[in-house]
Amino acid sequence: MTQPARTSGPDLDASGAMMRLITGAWAARMVHTAAELCIADHLAEGPRDAGSLAAATASHAPSLARLLRALAAIGVLREDEDRRYALTPLGATLRSGVPGSMRPWVLLCFADDQGKAWEALTHAVKTGEHAYRHIFGVDKWTRLAQHPEAARLFDAAMQSLTEGANGAIIANYPFGQYRWIVDVGGGNGALLMPVLARHPGMRATLFDLPHVADAARARIAEAGLSDRYESVGGDAFAAVPAGADAYVLKGVIHDWEDAEALAILRTVRAAMGDGARLLVIERILPERIDPSDILTPGRFIHDINMMLNPGGRERTEAEFRDLLARAGLRLARIVPIPCPLSVIEADPA
Known part of the structure; x- marks a missing residue:
């Protein structure tokens, strides 16, 4: 009598990989608690034991000891023979x-x-x-x-998030070719401050929501750049300063779905003269998933975060090209940067 074929269960290696993937959420929670308790700051001067750290963080010593051991297991801390804990290079990123x-x-x-x-x-x-x-x-x-x-x-x-990326962008993109740059949605002004310091003949305008521009103005003054770096509050959906040589949209377009992103791009296009250039600085997704993307899934996970939080999206080169064309702009070239971002240059069409 022929026996029915048995359905095989999941591959044990795959099951283990899935377990590690899912418990990664728990590991992230552990790291978050370490950040809340300022564990890295308390270890900045050198190793300490669980009791000392519990006193410093007003924590329950036995519970904190278990957390410290688990943080050592995932590489955030290092445990020595005397059960004291020290920062690893990974853990040092949690210092304030x-x-x-x-x-x-x-x-x-x-x-x-x-x-x-x-x-x-x-x-x-x-x-x-x-x-x-x-x-x-x-x-x-x-x-x-x-x-x-x-x-x-x-x-x-x-x-x-942007400090490391800004350094790579500044080192690899020739901002010095522009005399006046408007950074639309420029936040605290960190991208262009070192650019202005390097190019004394350049001036810049930070354009962001009024409360953001107000905070940036103080930071710009502290850097001694107020004479060349203006901070202006406004609404990028309505108008941006006109007549600049270059306009920067760094991490702005991905905050929005196409209708809103297109509205911002059209506002910037209206402010651009014929010889002006737009620099869109964003992640660029590939058209298709490559097997190597499994090793670096961050940009795809960021796309889900954009969908859930601001309600935007990461885009492919083709999607950027289409969006720019609909705004009256032409994608001229893409400058790759040794970080997750690229500089997309666009000219008036």
């Missing part, structure tokens, strides 16, 4: 106020104004509804304007 600090970003990822939208991922995928608006009743920018503390954390997190 140092170059390359990722602490604000880690705190933001699980803050209400960022993390809660991820709880509505299934709802967003099933309905197409903007997850952030579904939870809070308003878009992200409106809510941040209403909650200054949340806005400060968001701004700090964006700064922590």
Whole structure:
């Protein structure tokens, strides 16, 4: 008698990989707690044991000891023979106020104004509804304007993400060819401040929402650049300063779906003279998934975050080309940068 074929179960290696993938969410929570407790700051001067750290962080010593051990297991800390803990290079990124600090970003990822939208991922995928608006009743920018503390954390997190990228962009793109640059949605002005310092004959204008521009103005003054770096508040959907040699949109277009992104691009196009250039600085997604993308999935995960939080998207080169054309612009070239971003140059069509 022939026996029916048995359906094989999941591959054990694949099951283990899935377990590691899912428990990665727990590991992220552990890192978030370490950031909240300022563990890295308390270890900046050298190794300490669990009891000392518990006293410094007002924590329950036995529970903190278990957390420290787990953080060592995932490479954030290093445990010595005396059960003291020290920072690894990975853990050092959680220090506050140092170059390359990722602490604000880690705190933001699980803050209400960022993390809660991820709880509505299934709802967003099933309905197409903007997850952030579904939870809070308003878009992200409106809510941040209403909650200054949340806005400060968001701004700090964006700064922590862009410091390394800004350095790579400045080193690899020839900003010196322009006399006047307008940075639309320029945040705290960090991108162009070192550019202006390097090119004393250049001037720049930061253009952002009024409360953002006000905060940037103080930062620009501290850098001694107020005579060449103007900070202007306004609405990029209505108008931007006209007549500049170059306009920068860094990390702006991906915040929006096509209708809103197109409106911003058209506003900038209206301000551009015939010889002006637009620099769109964004991630560029490939047209298709390559097997190597499994090793570097970050840009695709960022695309989901854009869908859930601000309600935007990351785009492919073809999508950028089409969007620019609809705004009366021509994609001239793409300048790759040794970071996740590229500089897309566009000219008036």
